[in-house]
Amino acid sequence: MTDPRPWPLDVPGLAYGGDYNPEQWSRQTQLEDVKLMKEAGVNLLSVGIFSWSMLEPREGVYTFAWLDEVLDRLHEAGIRVALATATASPPPWLTRSHPEILPRKPDGTVLHQGARQSCAVASPLFRRYALTMARRVAERYADHPALALWHIDNELGCHVPHDYSDAAAAAFRVWLARRYGTVDALNAAWGTAFWSQRYDSFDEVLPPLQAPTFVNPSQQLDFFRFSSDELLAHYRALRDTVREVTPHVPTTTNFMMSSATKWMDYHSWAPEMDLVANDHYLIGSDPHAHVELAYSADVSRGVAGGHPWMLMEHSTSAVNWQVRNRAKRPGEMLRNSLAHVARGADSVMFFQWRQSAAGAERYHSSMLPHAGRDTEVFRDTLELGRRLRALAPVRGSVVRAEVAIVLDYPAWWASGIEAHPSDALDYQEEMQRWYRALWERGVTVDVVSLHSDLSRYRTLVVPTLYSVSDADAQRIADAATGGASVLITFFSGIVDEHDRVRLGGYPGAFRELLGVRSEEFHPLQEHEILTLDDGTGADLWSEKIHCEGAETVRAWADGPLAGSPAVTRRRVGDGAAWYVATRPERSGVDAIVGALLAEADVSPEVPGLPPGVEAVRRHADDGSGFLFVINHTGASVEVPVRGHELLHDHEIQGRLTVAPWDTAVVREH
Amino acid sequence: MTDPRPWPLDVPGLAYGGDYNPEQWSRQTQLEDVKLMKEAGVNLLSVGIFSWSMLEPREGVYTFAWLDEVLDRLHEAGIRVALATATASPPPWLTRSHPEILPRKPDGTVLHQGARQSCAVASPLFRRYALTMARRVAERYADHPALALWHIDNELGCHVPHDYSDAAAAAFRVWLARRYGTVDALNAAWGTAFWSQRYDSFDEVLPPLQAPTFVNPSQQLDFFRFSSDELLAHYRALRDTVREVTPHVPTTTNFMMSSATKWMDYHSWAPEMDLVANDHYLIGSDPHAHVELAYSADVSRGVAGGHPWMLMEHSTSAVNWQVRNRAKRPGEMLRNSLAHVARGADSVMFFQWRQSAAGAERYHSSMLPHAGRDTEVFRDTLELGRRLRALAPVRGSVVRAEVAIVLDYPAWWASGIEAHPSDALDYQEEMQRWYRALWERGVTVDVVSLHSDLSRYRTLVVPTLYSVSDADAQRIADAATGGASVLITFFSGIVDEHDRVRLGGYPGAFRELLGVRSEEFHPLQEHEILTLDDGTGADLWSEKIHCEGAETVRAWADGPLAGSPAVTRRRVGDGAAWYVATRPERSGVDAIVGALLAEADVSPEVPGLPPGVEAVRRHADDGSGFLFVINHTGASVEVPVRGHELLHDHEIQGRLTVAPWDTAVVREH
Amino acid sequence: MTDPRPWPLDVPGLAYGGDYNPEQWSRQTQLEDVKLMKEAGVNLLSVGIFSWSMLEPREGVYTFAWLDEVLDRLHEAGIRVALATATASPPPWLTRSHPEILPRKPDGTVLHQGARQSCAVASPLFRRYALTMARRVAERYADHPALALWHIDNELGCHVPHDYSDAAAAAFRVWLARRYGTVDALNAAWGTAFWSQRYDSFDEVLPPLQAPTFVNPSQQLDFFRFSSDELLAHYRALRDTVREVTPHVPTTTNFMMSSATKWMDYHSWAPEMDLVANDHYLIGSDPHAHVELAYSADVSRGVAGGHPWMLMEHSTSAVNWQVRNRAKRPGEMLRNSLAHVARGADSVMFFQWRQSAAGAERYHSSMLPHAGRDTEVFRDTLELGRRLRALAPVRGSVVRAEVAIVLDYPAWWASGIEAHPSDALDYQEEMQRWYRALWERGVTVDVVSLHSDLSRYRTLVVPTLYSVSDADAQRIADAATGGASVLITFFSGIVDEHDRVRLGGYPGAFRELLGVRSEEFHPLQEHEILTLDDGTGADLWSEKIHCEGAETVRAWADGPLAGSPAVTRRRVGDGAAWYVATRPERSGVDAIVGALLAEADVSPEVPGLPPGVEAVRRHADDGSGFLFVINHTGASVEVPVRGHELLHDHEIQGRLTVAPWDTAVVREH
Secondary structure (H helix, E strand, C coil), rough: CCCCCCCCCCCCCCCEEEEEEECCCCCHHHHHHHHHHHHHHEEEEECCCHHHHHHCCCCCCCCCCCHHHHHHHHCCCCCEEEEEECCCCCCCHHHHHCCCCCCCCCCCCEECCCCCCCCCCHHHHHHHHHHHHHHHHHHHHCCCCCCCEEEECCCCCCCCCCCCCCCHHHHHHHHHHHCCCHHHHHHHHHHCHHHHHCCHHHCCCCCCCCCCCCHHHHHHHHHHHHHHHHHHHHHHHHHHHHHHHHHCCCCEECCCCCCCCCCCCCCHHEEEEEEEECCCCCCCCCCHHHHHHHHHCCCHHHHHHCCCCCEEEECCCCCCCCCCCCCCCHHHHHHHHHHHHHCCCEEEEECCCCEECCCCCCCCCCCCCCCCCCCCCHHHHHHHHHHHHHCCCHCCCCCCEEEEEEEHHHHHHCCCEEEEEEECCHHHHHHHHHHHHHHCCCCEEECCCCCCCCHHHEEEECCCCCEECCHHHHHHHHHHHCEEEEECCCCCCCCCCCCCCCCCCCHHHHHHHHHHEEECCCCCCCCCCEEEECEEEEECCCCCEEECCCCCEEECCCCCCCCCCEEEEEEEEEEEEECCCEEHHHHHHHHHHHHHHHHCCCCCCCCCCCEEEEEEEECCCCCCCEEEEEEECCCEEEECCEEEEEECCEEECCCCCCCCCCCEEEEEE | CCCCCCCCCCCCCCCEEECCHHHHCHHHHHHHHHHHHHHHCCCEEEEEEHHHHCCCCCCEECCCCHHHHHHHHHHHHCCEEEECCCCCCCCCCEEEECCCCCCCCCCCCECCCCCCCCCCCCHHHHHHHHHHHHHHHHHHCCCCCCCEEEECCCCCCCCCCCCCCCCHHHHHCCCCHHHHHCHHHHHHHCCCCCHHHHCCCHHHHCCCCCCCCCCHHHHHHHHHHHHHHHHHHHHHHHHHHHHHHCCCCCCCCCEEECCCCCCCCCCHHHHHHHCEEECCCCCCCCCCHHHHHHHHHHHHHHHHHCCCCEEEECCCCCCCCEEEECCCCCCCCCCCCHHEEEEEECEEECCCCCCCCCCCCCCCCCCEECCCCCHHHHHHHHHHHHHHHHHHCCCCCCCCCCEEEEEEEHHHHCCCCCCCCECCCCCCCCCHHHHHHHHHCCCCEEEEEECHHHHHEEEEECCCCCCCHHHHHHHHHHHHHCCCEEEEECCCEECCCCEEECCECCHHHHHHCEEHHHHHCCCCCCEEEEEEECCEEEEECCCCEECCCCEEEEHHHCCCCCCEEEEEEEEECCEEEEEEECCCCCCHHHHHHHHHHHHHHCCCCCCCCCEEEEEEEEEEECCCEEEEEEEEECCCCECCCEEECCCCCCEEEECCEEEEEEEEEEEEC | CCCCCCCCCCCCCCCCEECCCCCCCHHHHHHHHHHHHHHHHEEEEEECCCCCHHHHCCCEEEECCHHHHHHHHHHHHCEEEEEEECCCCCCCHHHHHHHHCCCCCCCCEECCCCCCCCCCCCCHHHHHHHHHHHHHHHHHHHCCCEEEEEEECCCCCCCCCCCCCHHHHHHHHHHHHHHHHHHHHHEEEECHHHHHCCCHHHHHHHCCCCCCCCCCCCCCCCCCHCCCHHHHHHHHHHHHHHHHHHCCCCCCEEEECCCCCCCCCCCHHHHHCCCCCCCCCCCCCCHHHHHHHHHHHHHHHHHHHCCCEEEEECCCCCCCCCCCCCCCCCCCHCCCCCHHHHHHHHEEECCCCCCCCCCCCCCCCCCCCCCCCHHHHHHHHHHHHHHHCCCEEEEEECECCEEEEEECCCHHHCCCCCCCCCCCCHHHHHHHHHHHHHHHCCCCCEECCCCCCHHHHCEEEEEECCCHHHHHHHHHHHHCCCEEEEEEECCCCCEECCHHHHHHHCCCHHHHCCCCEEECCCCCCCCCEEEEECCCCCEEECCEEEECEEEEEEEEECCCCCEEEEEEEEEEEEEEEEEEEEEECCCCCCCCCHHHHHHHHCCCCCEEEECCEEEEECCCCCCEEEEEEEEEECEEEEEEEEEEEEECCEEEEEEEEECCEEEEEEEEC
């Protein structure tokens, strides 16, 4: 564990609740809310996220009375509050009087008020207004007994991860000057000798605005870095403001860790949080959405340094922002919730408590739906509360994995910049391909950053780590030398952290470790599938490789590279370094993963489970384990385990039966 | 009939003609025009629509002489004129000297001069120029004997239904202040407590400009209402101007009623017209384009309150604005023309008389094509003139229907706003599905607004009436209580007129009438098809329904809702209320329509006709009927009828034979 | 040959080399460059293209020393230089201090610095800066012995063929005033009587900016003409500047002639060049990319008036700007290079010498790849050098063809403007369809402009010459009268040079020549395929034709036009005029081409070759021929020929064997 901070949230057991927006409802409805929350066992709510325009209805005029009443009422009901800074969306009076704080797209389009997040976080003027609001909230509620946690802003970067306004441009130049010191250093890093782009001073530099063709890729990559840093800077400024008023209250903001959220480098954000919180939503059209959920939960745990983390938002059923918003199947919400807990969440929270009647999110499901109490959704809200109370002992326990998969946000960004050998390459598609093969084998996986302790793992999977610094490449090599089986996939190690190609043969940074030299990429065309010498297919990518120390594991059976290596392996110190220079079909990936795990002697969490049954263990400080078994199938399953099943409160004498679509949690003896 | 106005157009028989743009042609060609028009029997022309830059070549300088000559020549030939206000497109000098009158898109893009309609109708400055032009034309031709009708502007809203310019924003705020009185009322209606959108004054409100994500849906809906109202306000201002000069001359403008034109609420526009006129164009790629034509004609009649209406524009053959502009098949133009007449049109007019040699519409077919007289198109122009003269007795007769289908423009707008349970839902697709089933059964249908007299019908079909006021929902319920069989389809009655969800269970406004309670929507994924218990398939939509007074007509046979209701029926007073909570395939829709009509004892206009043969009756004041039979098939058809066939002028003794692809009209005895 | 200029390039034999960007590399790497260049036989390099920001790092400050050193070193190595004016992309300091020189899109979007070509060539201010830079370079290196050619700017119009900035608008108005003299003439040409577009003065005219709907097509066409002319004007201004300093040095710029580059009328540009140079890149996803290469080379030769031309850029392997950048197969680069030479190129050059480590083009292949010397790519660089030295005798020889296909840029532009009968029509798709049928038959083809000597050919193919002047139509008719078999395809001759329709029946300008009259277009729908009376299929287009002098070659077998003509032929003087009024499938095109060639007695360059084997002859002044045989197949091929094979330096006694995928060049006795 890289970060030994204790769990700072003072809520008993596992936290349960969601976003609560009482300003949308009458007093009578608010009274009913509290009654139903208590019935459901809710103990934590996020309050005030979008309240700016209600708390400061015009500049400098504050109306806190309604919120006083809400917090008092919740406190009285024993419910604690993650109180927001109320800054997540500026009020109309602010953007109307100061349109210069609106964000802009690369083509100059202004993003106006009317939705949310219509603000340039880099604008000093906007930041001044936001800090004032945050300070007012902090001062008002510094001593309120309901206050358990500061919810700083909200989903920072969700809709405007990149702002191209003049304010952002100015901040970018400051950031660059700090990063590079001299403009010559920037010119060298960005390769501005190309296309007559040499800058004579930092003042000449722009964000990657719309241009006649491909903008300098190093400039783009730095702008992506800056944008993530600038959002974090906004977090820090808000956090410091409230911390000054309430040094005793922990702070966080809700991340959006998933296979889809790309632009915030949460690995660099996490150290600024008192705890890590995540919002996660299923993609309804994905038949394997529960695998993506597991991945996202594992990312969250990795970002949290292995510690427990908060599930700050998910949905009871359908969301509102996909094209066809699938309602969850019977039991699906319960399985989703417990899958997060199984992978380290010590809270289960939702957007939102009561489904809105108006506004853009009124078709997003909630704990209490439009149709009211007499609904399956609300009955499941009650059942989930019951289950989480039964799982209180789980709090604080941790997950342990022998396998890690490396996630690197800057590599994700860099690999997606255009004018690459194949723009069809998708970083997350590669990540998910390897993660899913491990999930299907029942192997518990940590999804880790390059800066975590890689030496702890028997197996390390490194999908498409396009950009990597020398130091980080060395850390991966050290893991192999130290005994791990390291698997690296194509288009890794190609460039340094400035997106400058490593010369002399691909895959630059890993050429020596892998014992291969590739002289040229041969991306495949759409629908082009070639065959490997074990008969499996592969698409998207091939390259002209020479083994220089490695052995060939798979060679091409056809295509222009027939006979030359496609998958290689090199013994390194006590470990091994594998290279997969193409994208094998699912069975091919599975076979490689099988060989890799066998070599490293890694077993599933529970051997012998049928496909679709997920098993993960959390380990308590006292050495006991909590085995979560989640049955994603329509058949009941038998699991060999001894202990006390917590959800149904009965002893298991060696054989646990989990009903179709159900979940069990056994505290093992 | 909701509107007892007499037919104000003083043209004998049925009007026949089209747009006439003599300014594009030499004097010699204009002389030939009149000769050929007389040969074809043309008796009405729309003149001057795009003449502003020719009539006022620079600010304040007027050149009417050429138009004087044209009108005199037409009058001399006995051709009457629908004279335009010449305001349909501002002249270049105007937009060049006043670019502030140009319209804008939500992202701020200015729509420049170079095409047509490059003007913000909400701009007071533009309106002043336009009214001046209209007044000049009116004053010039007030007493011209050719003047039969004022053609106010042209196709208002065709290309710029929504303008986001500053002028539009200012007018929107005025409109909102008038609608809501106080900004608190607006805040309540729009639910601005959500996402920190509370407005402190009307001055803060913007049109739904481009924003970081989904703009407030109630704001969008009101902007759509405003935009329709503002176009109508422009009409009214122009109309009042010419009416002041020529109080005796009727006024109208050409609507574009079809399954595609969405943004003008013609139901609210019609009362401002002295007669209702429509422009209709086939979609060449649609193999059932003649059904869509029938629908559009029925919409026109509904908008005209059941009265005869003008077909102001359609095409002799191909248009120019589709991707692949299909030429009409032999006889198709004649069938199209008479189908409009069959459904209430008392005129058949075209865009345009002579095909242009230049400009963006030069590949739009005309009465007289590029290739000249010796063409099938011109021969059909002559033949149509002959047929319309034979149909003169039809003038003034009306269509009668026992079935109505409800069309509501605001519900169309509201149902299409994003972030809904399924953005794949398309209002017109639902509308066309039910309309077509009725068309195929040969049943005459009125397409009516919610404000027409719904009590007149035996059967009322209400597709996806997403938004509805309490009062309008009550009118539908009253129709059922009064004895009608009312069929309502999914996602109806969900929100009120402000797009605020009706709480307590779906489908809010119709829950009691239908005797069902739905607790959750279950939209289906793309290509997902579930099965009903009669074996038919259904896609797009399902929902979790409980019968509370209704009986189950169809239940789900598979899927997560297997066994629960999909189609229900409840006896209500003397009638019945059906609910279709999914989108059945064609055969499923047909079976439901069959049961509905049988229950209501509704018959086809002519029972027993083969598929593809269309029969509609117009009824004269004297009780006689005109039976139109349009044969859309390649086989001749026998129709049992007695009377005088008008097109071929012969007596029918009980059995009319209609040749393949031909049309017959029998004045029944 | 229309242009008898001698080859002005003072480089011995065939020129060999590429773009050289030493500013991206260390001194040590530059020294290695020269060593490897000499090894490869490089004798010409393009230098300084993107050096502006390195040569003038801030306004008025010049740093030529590094370039002095480069040129001296190259001269010392015997390598000559095509020296650029360094103006291809403005330096950041210039666009930052003068943002008004940035180009704009039709919707007003500014195209910023960050890529390349972010400048409005019509801006007088920008041009002043560019001319100053060019003059400085010219003065500095006027007498440098390495200087062989001026490379004016670079790929003019590549990314910004059309600029809609205010500077461009002003220049457009000047251009129009020069073209039309009076605004009345413009109004007549553009048909501004339509849609109220009459201009009262040139000051009112805009570029075709974004408008509510289709902008006036004649306005668009003139703007396309202006844009091409304005880029050429920029070339001329730069050329005149350097020519003033170095009257003895030839000048050119690199065109981008291919099936994809549409917006520069290179036929009108060529007379301003001292020699014609081309950049050509394969489309990796096209399995027939070598046919497109042949076409592009033939276009280059046509633009060069039949003279030898320079291949200024192509690629050794993959490019970087396609979605999936295919690497070349073994031998493919050699075949590509010699195919260009076979069709008239007297140089083979690449982008670029050494593959960049940074910048947007770092994944574009080069003569010396990232992986260095020990690569197939560099070995082929050496082999190509060897082969080009062996081909030195080819220099100056020319290709002779009996068949020509007409390419007309303005017709390409005009045919692609929207609101046509079928927007699915694609000019180059038609061009390639007919070109490919000729290529597959082994027939050598000239691709010529309308202004070349058409009387030289036995067969003339004119695909979709939508717009044509009277004079040019007459030249085509004269070719037929003079004995040629002329084939014209649908949608030809429809409009004059102003895009005004020729009235009286299609295909206007060619109606008399072809002896047909078409009264109406019948474009086909997507996926609609009709059948001709020989059983072959045809899609996209049909039209209602009457033979008026022509005979029917193919009639429609089905569809609404069944029985009427689809392909016709008319005897004209000593020749014939064919009309193909649809788009036949490949076999149908081939059959028509077969009949056409048989009629004109045209034979392949080498009869009897198997499919995929390309044979072209270059003819020397002394009467001897060089037969190039390029084997695009995996089987070896025998070719009946006598002479000396140059690449492998051996005598051929009547039967040349060309190995699979290889090339041979025989100097025939």
